[in-house]
Amino acid sequence: MPGTTSGAVTVRRGQPRRQPPSPGGGHGVWLRTITRGKQWMFLLPAIVYLLALFVYPIAYNLLLSVRQSSVIGLLQNTASFVGITNYRVAVTNPALPGVIAHTAIFMAGSLVVQFGVGFLLAVFFSQRFPLSGLLRSLILIPWLLPGVVTGLILRLMFDPNSGMINQVLSDVGLIHSPIEWLTDTHLALPVVVLANIWIGIPFNMLLLHGGLQDIPKELYEAARVDGAGRLRTFRSITVPVMRPVIAVVLVLGFIYTLKAFDIVIILTGGGPINATQLLSTWTYTLSFTNLDFGQGAAVGTIMMLISLVCALAYVRSYRGELRR
Amino acid sequence: MSTRHSSRRAAAISGLNLAAGLVIVAIMLVPLYWAVVTSLKTLQQSYAIPSTLVPPTPTLSAYSEVLHTQGGALLTSLIIAVGSTLLSLLIAVPAAHALANFRFRVTGLITLVLLVTQTIPGIVLGISFFKIFAEIHLLNSYPGLIIADSTYCVPFDILVIRAFMISLPHELLEAAYVDGATLLGSLVRIVLPLSRPAILAAALFSFLFSWGDFLFALTLNTSGNVIPMSLSIYQYLGEYTSQWPELMAAAIFAAIPSAILLVLVQRGIRGGIATAGLKG
Numbered sequence: 285m286p287g288t289t290s291g292a293v294t295v296r297r298g299q300p301r302r303q304p305p306s307p308g309g310g311h312g313v314w315l316r317t318i319t320r321g322k323q324w325m326f327l328l329p330a331i332v333y334l335l336a337l338f339v340y341p342i343a344y345n346l347l348l349s350v351r352q353s354s355v356i357g358l359l360q361n362t363a364s365f366v367g368i369t370n371y372r373v374a375v376t377n378p379a380l381p382g383v384i385a386h387t388a389i390f391m392a393g394s395l396v397v398q399f400g401v402g403f404l405l406a407v408f409f410s411q412r413f414p415l416s417g418l419l420r421s422l423i424l425i426p427w428l429l430p431g432v433v434t435g436l437i438l439r440l441m442f443d444p445n446s447g448m449i450n451q452v453l454s455d456v457g458l459i460h461s462p463i464e465w466l467t468d469t470h471l472a473l474p475v476v477v478l479a480n481i482w483i484g485i486p487f488n489m490l491l492l493h494g495g496l497q498d499i500p501k502e503l504y505e506a507a508r509v510d511g512a513g514r515l516r517t518f519r520s521i522t523v524p525v526m527r528p529v530i531a532v533v534l535v536l537g538f539i540y541t542l543k544a545f546d547i548v549i550i551l552t553g554g555g556p557i558n559a560t561q562l563l564s565t566w567t568y569t570l571s572f573t574n575l576d577f578g579q580g581a582a583v584g585t586i587m588m589l590i591s592l593v594c595a596l597a598y599v600r601s602y603r604g605e606l607r608r
Numbered sequence: 609m610s611t612r613h614s615s616r617r618a619a620a621i622s623g624l625n626l627a628a629g630l631v632i633v634a635i636m637l638v639p640l641y642w643a644v645v646t647s648l649k650t651l652q653q654s655y656a657i658p659s660t661l662v663p664p665t666p667t668l669s670a671y672s673e674v675l676h677t678q679g680g681a682l683l684t685s686l687i688i689a690v691g692s693t694l695l696s697l698l699i700a701v702p703a704a705h706a707l708a709n710f711r712f713r714v715t716g717l718i719t720l721v722l723l724v725t726q727t728i729p730g731i732v733l734g735i736s737f738f739k740i741f742a743e744i745h746l747l748n749s750y751p752g753l754i755i756a757d758s759t760y761c762v763p764f765d766i767l768v769i770r771a772f773m774i775s776l777p778h779e780l781l782e783a784a785y786v787d788g789a790t791l792l793g794s795l796v797r798i799v800l801p802l803s804r805p806a807i808l809a810a811a812l813f814s815f816l817f818s819w820g821d822f823l824f825a826l827t828l829n830t831s832g833n834v835i836p837m838s839l840s841i842y843q844y845l846g847e848y849t850s851q852w853p854e855l856m857a858a859a860i861f862a863a864i865p866s867a868i869l870l871v872l873v874q875r876g877i878r879g880g881i882a883t884a885g886l887k888g
Contacts, residue, residue: 330703341736413625428866430820451659584732595727
């Protein structure tokens with residue numbers, strides 16, 4: 285290792301073993317400053333990285349959102365400052381109410397069901413029975429798969445002709461012509477929600493199961509001695525003790541659901557006729573299909589603000605979790 | 609007599625639980641089953657009515673076809689995922705070490721920033737990266753995608769590895785300093801070997817994220833020079849909407865890293881991921 289000798293050797297020679305153990309400790313201001321500098325070198329790449337790949341792009345996004353959004357202006361980098369025009373145009377866009385409604389339905393539906401089912405499964409798999417560990421791991425598969433793969437597999441499930449759902453329904457005689465799950469404006473959104481739930485359940489189950497494992501067994505023993513029934517134990521012990529974990533799970537679920545992109549693009553591309561257009565896919569469509577980067581950046585900024593509010597809640601619950 | 613009765617009761621309950629568990633897993637994994645079955649069918653069999661829940665004449669032709677047409681994309685994904693994983697660790701490991709074992713006044717602030725980065729929607733970064741990368745000629749390139757894919761990995765890796773490093777006994781490091789170890793030397797010889805489980809967990813998740821990334825692959829591509837698996841599948845889907853056997857074979861190839869990770873999770877690295885990811 286180049287350049288590692290001098291400081292180290294001095295530390296060893298100049299310092300009896302009982303001295304404060306940090307390198308350079310007790311060696312005057314100079315050595316301490318050098319050590320401090322060396323310590324910073326470990327952190328510096330990460331700080332530069334965060335500045336270059338998070339702070340700068342976010343600032344860039346804000347800049348894009350207040351500049352003229354015409355393609356030519358952007359290509360020539362001569363786009364002029366237009367203030368909040370892009371935001372005004374985005375807010376008055378006739379597509380916006382639909383996008384917000386879809387996003388709300390998508391998020392609420394996903395969060396409620398994936399949390400509910402995830403919690404039930406977490407409780408179920410907290411019992412000891414043969415193969416429970418293996419079965420629990422198998423349930424994680426949908427969450428571990430790349431988004432494109434999940435999207436593709438579910439798109440096949442709901443395919444009018446090759447999909448299992450239509451084939452089985454027609455086998456048992458329930459339908460006589462294929463249901464167009466993903467191209468029907470009324471059915472597409474529920475299917476997309478269902479797809480997202482499929483990914484969300486394992487994630488919720490995993491974290492909640494972890495939380496359940498951390499509950500001291502003595503609490504349950506005490507409850508049983510006191511004659512509390514199953515429901516009472518659940519309400520009076522499990523839920524209160526789990527509250528910090530529940531908060532983290534819900535906040536993370538909110539953030540991930542708001543971000544959801546891959547499966548929607550693969551399943552429907554936001555269609556049919558914008559029936560499954562969410563804030564995330566709309567941001568993409570505005571920027572890369574309509575080539576209106578100013579608009580895209582404006583909607584992206586709005587999304588980021590929603591995320592940020594949630595991030596603060598995340599940090600608060602995270603702190604709570606740490607304090608536990 | 610009563611103990612035998614209760615143990616028989618316990619056996620019955622655990623048998624019922626096992627049955628219920630099997631049903632739950634079956635319901636959750638039906639789509640996967642259908643994906644595998646379809647990948648083993650011929651095109652005609654894939655949409656035949658009445659349907660066949662088992663491939664009538666199992667064939668691997670879809671797989672060989674996909675290897676032929678998508679092999680390059682698989683390789684591209686592998687290069688990008690390995691590159692992104694290495695880049696992320698290269699930045700994250702020293703930073704995690706610094707945040708865990710040195711005292712900075714900014715430690716709390718940086719941890720906060722790291723947490724907040726995880727909430728930023730990918731599409732916002734995607735748009736900015738597209739414009740920025742266009743100026744510095746990183747669109748349609750391996751380095752561009754490697755850098756973009758590493759963005760979410762670096763903060764995640766730092767948080768996971770730091771959480772683990774904090775739990776290591778600090779006395780080891782202090783003893784090493786007393787014995788004259790340098791900052792870098794102590795990281796390499798003491799902290800790194802002890803932190804292997806957390807680094808491995810972080811590496812696996814970084815790999816999985818970068819391997820599966822679709823958003824950056826989609827937004828940072830204009831010419832089609834660098835097409836990873838996810839984007840290739842998407843384009844294939846656009847061109848041949850109902851070639852399901854081949855699409856499913858491609859999906860299964862793309863799922864291989866997830867399967868490997870699942871086996872490792874089953875072997876117990878889960879502890880590191882679930883709790884570290886949660887508690888930082």
